Amino acid sequence: MPQIKLSTPLSDEVVENLRIGQKVLLNGLLYTGRDAAHKKMIELLDQGKPLPIDVKGQVIYYVGPSPAKPGQIIGSAGPTTSGRMDSYAPRLIALGLKGMIGKGKRSPEVIKAMKQHKAVYFAAVGGAAALISRSIKKCRVIAYPELGPEAIHELYVENFPVIVANDTLGGDLYEEGMKIYAVK
Amino acid sequence: MEVWVIKTVTTGEIVETVARLCMEANYYLGDDVIRAFENSLKEELSLTGKDILKQLLMNAKIAAEDQVPMCQDTGFAVVFLELGQEVRIAGGNLYDAINEGVRKGYTGGFLRKSIVDHPLNRVNTGDNTPAVIHTRVVPGDKLKITLAPKGGGSENMSALRMLKPAEGLEGVKKFVIDTVRAAGPNPCPPMVVGVGIGGTFEKCALLAKEALLRELGKPSPLPDIAAIEKELLEKINALGIGPQGLGGRTTALAVHIEIYPCHIASLPVAVNINCHAARHKEAVL
């Protein structure tokens, strides 16, 4: 299958051209974040305060890696279940977040926000954690160090393999894919 | 006159063995799972599905080469002990030794610590203890230790139901398929489906977990049960969920069923779902 190489940050135009099922190799900077970091960011927004990272054009990777061995940049770093971030994601998408990487389905609210504000959801292969960590070339903590592995990290990635699971047209590969391959 | 030969196993040996098994289980995916990926790759119709299976094969290779965990969720340390009744444990408490081994394996092996001390207060114990330990006393003078790290994503999609005996085989099959359908992409398909039928409430759940320890693709020795395993695998793969839930024919790599006698009024069924990171390693002392 052809692969599309993309570099972050992502523009509206690039994102709008993506379609479910496409294989993408991501390059550039990504931010990590899971439940705890999302909760903190939404609390800041509720208080009218700025976020520790500017999410405009950016991609957030839902991940909680295993500890790095001496000499490793990061431990095994596969995606975690995205559904736990569903209640927070629409706020960040409205602020210009262009992509999210995780595993599993998104809620109708997140899908609607992606359509409205032009953002996509990429599926990374759950459990392919050792493979994925090889595409991570740099890693540093940039916010909430007190959260340990759940802190927001900035990752520099090369050819990070993902699949477009939700696009800006409202397409959902989890639904469509299953329909195609179900035996009637 | 009967001569009693008592074999002594020290807690020191147990600690070392458990620590090693924690690492090996997380670094080295079993050959049976790798063979199952390769077979599925030949059969899978979805190109995305094929790509995912290739990534999983590559992932297993990298994890083994670099001695790093194949998945960042290195799981709850589930330990099965088969304790020979002629074995004497010297040097301390058996379960303390198991937990010490888990502590050592998860810390020294750079495995993620995923256990919280209290289900409601939820503070991480920091060393992945305690383990969940199941012990069976068996004849003989050996201690067999099986370590099966279990990820949260797949464990969360497991289910148990007390069916009415009148619901019979059809009820069992429906419950298994409904559970897999509801799990969808969450347990990182392709999954392994462990099924327990019979026993009591808790026995049934344990049967389903034990079913996950069987070598993949090895049918039940009971012909009628083996036929149900085959039928369920076909029906599950016909759901279309596919690798990672993105569509395809490889939803499950295997269905393993274990059974046990049950009460005249009961028909318990448990479905324990495992992900493709179907990890277990064993040692005999």
Ligand code: SF4
């Ligand atoms: S379900 Fe299994 S493969 Fe997926 S993230 Fe959890 S442990 Fe890893």
